[in-house]
Amino acid sequence: MSENEVGKEILRLEHISKVYGRNKKEAAELAHKGLKKDEIKQKTGATLALHDINLSINQGEVFVIIGLSGSGKSTLVRFINKLHEPSTGKILYEGKDILTLSKKDMIAFRRDKVSMVFQHFGLMSHRNVIDNVAYGLEVRGIEKEIRYAKAREMLHLVGLGDIEEQTIDSCSGGMKQRIGLARALASDSEVLLMDEPFSALDPLVRKEMQFELLTIQRRLKKTIVFITHDMDEAFKLGDRVAILREGRLVQVSTPQFMITNPADDYVRTFIESADKTKVVSVSQIMQTPTCVVRLTDGSTRALTQMRLNGVSSAYVVNQQMKLQGIVTAKDALDASASKKLVADFMLQDVPTVEIDAIIADILPIAVSAPYPMAVVEDGILRGIVTKASVISTML
């Protein structure tokens, strides 16, 4: 994950609200009193699309906004390039409120700072592939040769080769969204807005595109605001995830934190729809290794340790706490007659997992491991993971 490389705040949304229809003032007052969207609709006839959204988005992070249909995701993301305008609130880009920009400055802002990828691609069917990718550069008045060169580079970056001259209609869904992505990347803008970019694709292509996006993100380190209604996708891509419910933010946090500390039952239900093995890491379920013996211990000591902790095996470490092997109760018993040291009869073939691995990756080892797995970090024993705790994350 790119968590560690995340920089300072780049975008900040302050008290953003949006009401559609009449009686905006009345609706806003009711919203402040905490009334729900449909109650407000009933009383005033106005649609409360968003209420008092406060967000801070950092440079270089993938910020995912997730919510059910109608929760206001599309509306919210369109505020950032002012395709829609909020009823109240501020949107600060590097500290400047973009909602107060003049028309001309807004156009410049869209050309240089933000670009967008759309759910149904938003491609222009009367233009061929390369003219679509080069569109953002074309409206800036950049020369044909230069913009084509840039567009070609972007097409290659998203894994599309020689399809420059093809019509949009001859492209498959996956290709179309790659073109959409290439078009957005061609502007070299800092922020990438993506409104359910993969929702219209079939599951296999969608997985491929998610991977592609992560790969590109690792290289280019854009700030991405990603909209989805799929929790798996949110947890897979997001450095941080915001859950939107009927126009209000319920929780904003890292996927890991959200899973262990869901803000309420709504978030919990949402999380249950996701495959947690892909999010939970080994460090979150490991236990402290209580039963540890040294290379120089004798078999009697090993047996005592196991009996005290009520287990049938013990991990062996050296002076630096580096994992050396494992001894089982049976081997220790056999060896107790001959006064051997642990080092002489331990098994060196130990099932180990890295501390930052995710559960989905350790499943194959977990299934076949005869003992609890040792969790290591740079070879040092950090904890153990039992089969039972692995299975409980899948429930």
Add this chain to the structure above:
Amino acid sequence: MDWFFNFPFKSEWDPESIDRVIKQFSINNKVFFDGIKAGLNGMISTLYNILSWVPWWGYLILVFVLGYLIKRSWRTAALFSGMLSLVGFFGLWDLMLITLSIVLTSVFLSLLIGFPVGIFMSFSDRANQVLRPVLDTMQTMPVFVYLIPAVMFFGLGKAPAVLATTIYAVVPIIRLTNLGIRQVDEEVVEAARAFGSTRMQTMVKVQIPQAKATIMTGINQTLMMAMAMVVTSSMIGASGLGMEVLISVNRIEMGRGFVSGMAVVIVAIILDRLTQSVVKEKEKSL
């Protein structure tokens, strides 16, 4: 009980007052209207000169080639030029060219006015609300009504015919330009804006090209409505095929009426099919 069966109120107002106002208006602005009339006549006769500069066989070949290019069928191509040669066969070739010059001038003016108005309506909801009923009225108003102000301002002849035809034929191009642009996929327009297009760039680079098929349909309909005015406008002195039809109706000459009526139909069919196929071709490639 008389009030029960007969409408009891009657205005003392005199419809002729409108006539007087318009007449006065046309007299006061005589120079202006004469200028327009001269301009229109100039356009019509220039177009006529160009049209009659092309020899008759030029048209047959043109229709044949276009027919083939668009329909991809030798038979249709042959049928088109066969039908067109019938017009010459009836001895109506020159009248046809006169009619064409009036019709095409009207279509040209309709597009010149209608296209920008349609674009304006497409991005202004206010304009859309105001102009919609106006367009409805223009389309449902009996066409003869347009003849009266045309005559008042321009007298008899081709110029008022072009004016009346233009008023009648401008409606579909406005409507369909407006509709076509409004129908463009919202996301595509959003994409254009999101990448920093100015309003002009969005219109020219995205909205109009995306609406092309609908706009072409509008052009086709405008052309057909202009053709439909041919006979009507001959009542105010526009010469050509329409005049032939009118004369034979007045004199109850069945044969002459049929032949000139056929000629109008033939020209209309060929123009319709050629322009319609352009639309279909466009739709296919979309």
